[in-house]
Amino acid sequence: AQSVTQLDSQVPVFEEAPVELRCNYSSSVSVYLFWYVQYPNQGLQLLLKYLSGSTLVKGINGFEAEFNKSQTSFHLRKPSVHISDTAEYFCAASDTGRRALTFGSGTRLQVQP
Amino acid sequence: DVKVTQSSRYLVKRTGEKVFLECVQDMDHENMFWYRQDPGLGLRLIYFSYDVKMKEKGDIPEGYSVSREKKERFSLILESASTNQTSMYLCASTPGGGFQPQHFGDGTRLSIL
Secondary structure: OOOEEOOOOEEEEEOOOOEEEOOEEOOOOOEEEEEEEEOOOOOEEEEEEEOOOOOEEEOHHHOEEEEEOOOOEEEEEEOOOOHHHOEEEEEEEEEOOOOOOEEOOOEEEEEEO | OOOEEEOOOEEEEOOOOOEEEOEEEOOOOOEEEEEEEEOOOEEEEEEEEEEOOEEEEOOOOOOEEEEEEEOOEEEEEEOOOOHHHOEEEEEEEEOOOOOOOOEEOOOEEEEEO
């Protein structure tokens, strides 16, 4: 089964600055990768997903992530953040042959004016 | 838009009670999921269902059971609630063929006293 590590529990950043949220997964022959966002008092929304193909994946709200097989990473990036991006972000992974997703512990992005 | 509705946002119960958490989705999705979310642990899968009356255990099924009598409704049951089941519970759904949840409810914050 996959394990997912989000090294940063909190990331403070100023508005309009770039941001990278880090995610590493345990090695596997093949893997599906996901990023979700959770705004305060809400459920999770799917931001983007990697199933196969291009290693650069674009998602909603200007976010993108890059699948790096050699480093077993799937870091989330945004070139310029807004106050409204303040939320908790979860990385998740599953082996393609296994159904259930494994979630990381989450990274709280705090965008300051 | 897909809507996943959880019947209660907040619930307070006593130790030993039988507790029912209800979830309804309106998009005819085959797959439904129950997760619990705890600080620092991310989301952990309790059970999922891939069809009416069909279910599979997730990573932490102990102390829980589920019921899916109709396609749109997936219930989580705490047979005899204990204080260590105090948590945020999230229901999710996804169309058939995908076992990675795409749509989440807003969650039920359950406190067991």
